[in-house]
Amino acid sequence: MSTAAVASLLPLPVVIPLAGAATAPVLARVHRHLPLIVSALTMATAAAVLLVIAPRVYTGDGRVVAHFFGHWGPVDGKVLGVAFAADPFGLTFALISAVLGTLLLVSALSELGELGPREIGGFACLFQLLLAALVAAALTADTINLFVWFEVAALASYGLTGFFLERPIALEAAFKVLVLTTIGGFLVFVGSALLYADHGALNFAQLQRALPGHVTTPDLLALGLLVAGFATKAGLMPFHGWLPDAHTAAPGAVSALFSALMVDLGLVGIVRLTMQVYPGGHRILGLLTALGVVSAILGAALALAQDDLKRLLAWDTVSQMGVLMIGFASATPAGVAGATYHLVNHALFKGLMFLCAGAIVHATGETSMSRMGGLARRRPLLTGAFTVGVLAIAGVPPLNGFASLGLIHEGLHSGGHPVVLGGALLAQVLTIAALGRAAYVAFYRRRSDDYDHLEPLRPGMRVTLLSLGAACVAFGVLPGVVVDRVAAPAASVLLHPAAYAQAVLARGGDVPPLPVSFSYGNAGDLLLTAVTVVVGVALAVGYLRIPEPVPIRWLRAAHTGSVNDYAALATAGVITCAVVVLA
Amino acid sequence: MILGNYLAVAALFSLGLYAVLSRRNLIKIVMGLSLMESSTYLLLVSLAYRRRSTAPVLLNPPKGQTESGLAHGNVADPVLQNFCLTAIVIGVAITAVFLTVAVRAAQHYDSVDADDLRALRG
Numbered sequence: 001m002s003t004a005a006v007a008s009l010l011p012l013p014v015v016i017p018l019a020g021a022a023t024a025p026v027l028a029r030v031h032r033h034l035p036l037i038v039s040a041l042t043m044a045t046a047a048a049v050l051l052v053i054a055p056r057v058y059t060g061d062g063r064v065v066a067h068f069f070g071h072w073g074p075v076d077g078k079v080l081g082v083a084f085a086a087d088p089f090g091l092t093f094a095l096i097s098a099v100l101g102t103l104l105l106v107s108a109l110s111e112l113g114e115l116g117p118r119e120i121g122g123f124a125c126l127f128q129l130l131l132a133a134l135v136a137a138a139l140t141a142d143t144i145n146l147f148v149w150f151e152v153a154a155l156a157s158y159g160l161t162g163f164f165l166e167r168p169i170a171l172e173a174a175f176k177v178l179v180l181t182t183i184g185g186f187l188v189f190v191g192s193a194l195l196y197a198d199h200g201a202l203n204f205a206q207l208q209r210a211l212p213g214h215v216t217t218p219d220l221l222a223l224g225l226l227v228a229g230f231a232t233k234a235g236l237m238p239f240h241g242w243l244p245d246a247h248t249a250a251p252g253a254v255s256a257l258f259s260a261l262m263v264d265l266g267l268v269g270i271v272r273l274t275m276q277v278y279p280g281g282h283r284i285l286g287l288l289t290a291l292g293v294v295s296a297i298l299g300a301a302l303a304l305a306q307d308d309l310k311r312l313l314a315w316d317t318v319s320q321m322g323v324l325m326i327g328f329a330s331a332t333p334a335g336v337a338g339a340t341y342h343l344v345n346h347a348l349f350k351g352l353m354f355l356c357a358g359a360i361v362h363a364t365g366e367t368s369m370s371r372m373g374g375l376a377r378r379r380p381l382l383t384g385a386f387t388v389g390v391l392a393i394a395g396v397p398p399l400n401g402f403a404s405l406g407l408i409h410e411g412l413h414s415g416g417h418p419v420v421l422g423g424a425l426l427a428q429v430l431t432i433a434a435l436g437r438a439a440y441v442a443f444y445r446r447r448s449d450d451y452d453h454l455e456p457l458r459p460g461m462r463v464t465l466l467s468l469g470a471a472c473v474a475f476g477v478l479p480g481v482v483v484d485r486v487a488a489p490a491a492s493v494l495l496h497p498a499a500y501a502q503a504v505l506a507r508g509g510d511v512p513p514l515p516v517s518f519s520y521g522n523a524g525d526l527l528l529t530a531v532t533v534v535v536g537v538a539l540a541v542g543y544l545r546i547p548e549p550v551p552i553r554w555l556r557a558a559h560t561g562s563v564n565d566y567a568a569l570a571t572a573g574v575i576t577c578a579v580v581v582l583a
Numbered sequence: 584m585i586l587g588n589y590l591a592v593a594a595l596f597s598l599g600l601y602a603v604l605s606r607r608n609l610i611k612i613v614m615g616l617s618l619m620e621s622s623t624y625l626l627l628v629s630l631a632y633r634r635r636s637t638a639p640v641l642l643n644p645p646k647g648q649t650e651s652g653l654a655h656g657n658v659a660d661p662v663l664q665n666f667c668l669t670a671i672v673i674g675v676a677i678t679a680v681f682l683t684v685a686v687r688a689a690q691h692y693d694s695v696d697a698d699d700l701r702a703l704r705g
Contacts, residue, residue, distance in 0.1 A: 144666055151673045158680050162687075171688045172700040175609065178681055182616050183603075185677075189670055190623055193663060197630040202662075245703040305705075561704030563612065563697050568604050 003508055006056050007067040010084040010139060013046040013098060017132035021125045028121025033113060035124035040105040043131060047098035050135075053086055054095065062088040062489025062511035064503035066141065074505045079203035085141040085504045088489035088511065089340060093268055094138040096347050097261050101131040103464045107355055108253035110460030111362055123163065127254075130156035130262060137265050141204045141504050143192040146269060150188055150233065153265055154181045160254045161246045173242075173249035176563050180242040180570055184232030187574065188269070191226035194218050204277050205501035212279040217582065223284060224578035226273050231573070234266025236325060237295040238573040240318050241559070241566025244302075247314035248367075252358010255310055259317040260351035264343055267321065271328050276497045280331065287580045288329035293423040295322030298555060300430035304437065304543060305552045307368045309357045312438050313350065316393075319427055320346050326424055327408040328494075335411020337491035337516040341482060342404035345392065345475060349401065352468040353389040355461065356382055360442070363455040369438060374447025378454060383443045385465040390435045392472045394536065395428070395529050400472050403479035403518050406525040407487070425532060432536025437543060479518045488516040588629040595622035607697040609685040613678065620674050624667050631663035639664070 020042035024035040056065050064087045068074070072081025086094070105127060112123060133153035140146050158181075162174030196202055198218050199210040211219065228239065235243035243263070247255040274284050299319030306312035324346065327339025359382055366372050376383045392399040395406070405428065412421040457465075475482060492514035493500050503509030548556075595618050602615025639661035641650050648656075685695065692699045 144669075148669065148673075151677075155673075155676060155680065158677075158684075162684055165687055168688075168691045169702050171684055171691060172703055174684045175681075175688065175697075175700060176703075178677070178684060179603065179612060179616065182677060182681075183619075185673075186619055186623055189666075190626060193623075193627050193630060193666060196663065196666075197660075248703055302705075311703075556705035559705050561701035562607075563700070564604055564607065571600065571604065 003056060003065060006053055007065045007086075007507065009049055009053055010065070010067040010086055011069070012049045013094065014132050014136040014139070016042050016046045016049070017128040017135070021128040021132065024124035024128065025121035028117040028124075032117045032120055033109065035121050036105055036109040036113075039124040039128050040102050040109070042128060043098055043102040043105060046135065047095065047102060050091065050095050050098055054091060057086050057088055057091050058485050058489060060510065061513040062492055064493065064500060064509055064511065066504045066507045068507070073507065074203075074206075077206065077209065077505060079201070079206050079505070082145050083141040083203055083205075083504060084136075084139045086139055087493045087500060087503075088486060089271075089493050090138040090268070092340060092344060092486055092490055093264060094135045096344050097131055097134040097138065100260060100347055100351055101127075101257070103467060104253045104256055104351065104355075106460045107256075107358075107464035108251070110458030111252055111358055113458075122159070126156045126159040127257065130160065130257065134261055134265055138268055142202050143195060143204070143207070144202050146272075147185070147188050147192050150265065150269070151185055153262060154185060154233075157181070157246070157258065157262060160257070161250055163250060163254065167249065169245075170249040173245040176566060177242040177246045179563050179567055180232055180239065183567065183570060184229045184239070187225040187229030187232070191222040191229060194222035194225070198222075203504070204272060205504035207277045208497050208501040211277065215279065220581045221578060223273065223278055224581035225574070227270055227284065227287070227581075228574040228577040230266040230269035230273070231291060231577075232266065232570060233263065234270065234321050234325070235263045235295075235318050236266070236291045236321055237298055237318065238569040240295065240299070241563075241569060243318055244311050244314040245561075247317070247354075248308055248311045252355055252361060255314070255358065256351045256354035259314065259354055260347040263317060263321055264347070267324055267328070267343070270325070271494060275328070275331070275494045276500050280497075284581060285329045285331055287577060288325055289417070289420055292322040292325030292329060293420060293427075295319060296326060296427035297322070297423060297430065300427050300434055301552055302555055302559075303434035304430060305548060305556055307370055309360065309367065309369050309372070309438060309442055310354065312369070312434060313353055313357060316431060316434060317350060319431055320350065320393075323405075323408065323424060323427060326420060327411060330408070330411045330415045330417065330420070331495065332411040332415040333488070333491050333495065333514050333516045334407050334414060336494050337483060337487040337514075338404050338407025338409075338411055340490040341407060341487040342401075345400040345404045345472070348468055348471050348475065349389045349392040352385055352465065352472065355464055355468070356386040356389065359457060359461050359465070362461075363457070364451050365453070369441045372442040373445040375443045378451070379457070381457060381462065381465065385469050386443060387439060388469045388472055390439050392476070393435055394432045394533055396533065397520060397526070397529065398473065398476045400475035402476060402525070402529060403483070406522070406529075407483070407516070407518055409525070409528065425528070428532050429536045429539060432533055433539035433543060436537055436540040440540070440544070479520070483516055483518050488514050491516060585629055585632055588625060592622045592626045592629065595619070595625065609688060609695045609697055609700075612697065613681045613685060616681070617674075617678060620670075624670065627663045627667045627670070631660040633657060633659060
């Protein structure tokens with residue numbers, strides 16, 4: 001196939017799930033399980049189409065393949081139509097969304113198979129809608145189109161958060177998600193409109209060419225609003241109020257989808273706008289680093305204090321989003337490549353751990369860790385899967401977290417940010433402590449009395465847990481391939497915005513090579529991992545023995561659960577973003 | 584006077600935000616968000632305006648003018664007005680979801696006070 005023919009396939013991975021979403025409620029009338037089975041097939045088809053495109057994008061040092069809808073291509077550098085551009089960065093996120101989405105749907109078939117046809121039809125519809133929006137947001141090269149997919153993902157997430165409408169906490173969580181995400185949507189919308197009003201352009205490439213000449217005050221204001229809006233979706237502090245609540249209330253597969261994939265939509269938006277559209281060298285990267293460090297440390301500290309397993313994992317997502325943001329904002333080859341790699345890894349191990357949490361709720365009906373325990377003997381597969389997830393996030397070789405965290409740390413070191421590196425390591429220690437404590441309390445702690453009822457693991461959950469665990473190992477033992485073929489090209493397309501713009505406007509083009517390498521033999525990385533793991537485990541052991549420390553009690557008291565307070569925090573964040581960018 | 588529009592945008596937005604931050608009634612929070620939303624519509628339509636421009640209707644031009652003449656002449660930017668329509672459609676859908684959640688919450692808690700919806704915290 002010619003490159004143009006391959007490029008014309010680009011809308012398909014979005015159109016297929018959208019069609020699946022439209023038909024799901026109808027299929028539910030034929031048979032209860034049909035919507036979920038068909039939606040797993042549609043997502044697998046979408047993944048297959050992306051895999052057909054992949055060899056053209058991951059070739060050589062990386063390529064960009066662009067398609068203009070309705071063949072409204074660029075004329076004299078002016079873009080009239082909406083463009084989908086598959087670059088190594090976006091395609092990586094689109095691929096992991098489609099593949100992980102398929103696995104999550106298989107798991108949901110087991111977890112939620114007993115629901116009525118109406119519920120399953122609605123669930124399959126919203127799930128595919130959200131996945132389609134994620135794939136589209138990864139591929140689009142247009143500001144307002146990105147806003148539309150942001151809103152599609154938001155609408156689907158409202159429905160999924162409040163999916164168990166009969167549970168009061170689901171309603172509460174849905175209301176908080178609605179308020180904060182709606183505010184985020186306004187910010188993205190107004191930001192995109194301001195950019196258009198100033199430059200008459202929506203396409204990333206055209207904006208990239210228009211901006212370096214004169215970044216005016218409205219442009220900077222637009223940047224502040226856009227960053228704040230997407231940070232709301234990414235769950236970065238102080239825009240994070242909705243995130244832990246949304247994950248606590250939803251079914252396991254939905255929490256996995258939110259944490260592993262949906263929050264990344266915000267990161268993709270921030271990264272595209274700050275690195276590929278706006279010219280570099282301004283203070284926005286410092287602002288992003290600050291947001292990242294605060295989220296990474298405070299998120300992990302709050303995770304350490306949780307008793308609800310899913311809430312703990314959700315706070316850890318806030319922390320991991322911070323780590324990813326730090327990596328991207330370092331703007332060094334190793335840091336950006338490591339962050340792209342970590343984005344994939346985070347999707348894999350966080351998806352794995354949320355599915356474990358969902359499986360525990362399914363098996364025991366318990367959500368709080370203090371009422372679990374003793375699962376290591378009773379549920380060895382589940383325990384093994386969760387342990388793999390914890391070790392991966394702790395960066396223990398040969399699991400996948402080791403390579404990506406190593407690259408991020410190297411990027412911070414080479415970029416000359418010792419304070420940020422210290423913050424990242426502190427967050428890493430707290431993360432290890434929080435998850436180590438969770439693994440001990442929920443799984444390895446002895447439990448004398450038996451559970452009233454212990455539901456067996458269903459085949460669908462078993463398959464998903466095993467495949468995600470295997471993927472964590474595979475991405476860990478093959479860092480060379482991942483870095484050379486995927487992460488380095490992705491970092492290159494983000495760090496060479498002019499090449500990206502050129503390639504999109506020419507409907508295809510190469511990305512310059514970027515030297516990034518990673519090897520297991522680096523004694524410094526191994527030593528650093530050993531030290532963080534030892535300190536983290538010591539902290540976990542210590543934390544189990546002492547009453548709640550004062551700073552953590554303050555942090556928890558600050559999260560009052562009131563939607564007004566969370567909106568006020570987010571507003572303060574927006575004002576901070578705007579002031580820092582404009583000052 | 585277009586400056587009046589921008590002042591109205593700021594006033595509407597601030598009013599809506601004030602309601603979201605200070606009212607505990609779920610319905611009033613939704614109303615506040617609706618006000619903020621309408622301020623964004625007004626902002627977009629105002630951004631689309633150019634000094635002394637006419638509406639961007641190019642079909643059936645008035646006597647003495649041609650379609651291409653209008654297109655090259657002074658018309659308001661139709662793209663931003665188009666976004667405004669998109670946002671109105673999205674806004675309707677979101678308000679519907681909002682009110683559904685508020686009604687269900689009212690049924691469960693027998694109250695529309697956001698302070699009663701604080702089981703998840705810390």
